[in-house]
Amino acid sequence: MLTIRRDIVDAIIAHARRDHPDEACGVVAGPEGSDRPERFIPxxxxxxxxxxxxxDSMDLLRLYREMDDRDEEPVVIYHSHTATEAYPSRTDISYASEPNAHYVLVSTRDENDVELRSFRIVDGEVTEEDVKIVD
Incomplete structure (x- = not known):
């Protein structure tokens, strides 16, 4: 199960809406080994x-160096789908390279009803998990 703060969920959804009609993407870092998403990084x-x-490969390299310096890891890797449900595509699955990360997808296909779901993706196998939003 992914336990995540409401302000982070709101920030992910706001980013997805802001970048629509293009897909938005980002990371929520947390202390290494904690499974606690704490720092929102669009x-x-x-x-x-x-x-x-x-x-962007240079942005990603910078981010991983920064997380390493802060003893953090990517707890959540998120992106949006603009015209389809919030479920990993074949491409999403093939690029999933962080076995400990929660892959959060947001669908902005319906501007009045945003769908947010979380998945674990390990060795090409997708498992949906519950999302618990806390204050």
């Missing part, structure tokens, strides 16, 4: 695409 979708996201 990233630029280098692909600038409504159907695909890609972290």
């Amino acid at each position: 990233m630029l979708n280098a692909a600038r695409s409504p159907t695909f996201y890609e972290f």
Whole structure:
């Protein structure tokens, strides 16, 4: 189960709405080994695409160095789907390389009703998990 603060969920949804119709993407870092998402880090979708996201390789390198310096890890890796449900695509699954991360997807296909779901993706296997939002 992913336990995540409401302000972080709100920030993820706001980022997804702001970047719509392109997919938004980012990371929520937390203390190494804690499974606690604490630091919201919106990233630029280098692909600038409504159907695909890609972290800029230099931005990602900088982020991983920064997390390493702070003894953090990517607890949540999020992105949005602009026209489909919040479920990992084949491309999403093939790029999932953090076995301990929660992969959060937000669908902005319905501007009045945003769908947010979380998954574990390990060795190509997708498992949906409950999301507990706390204050």
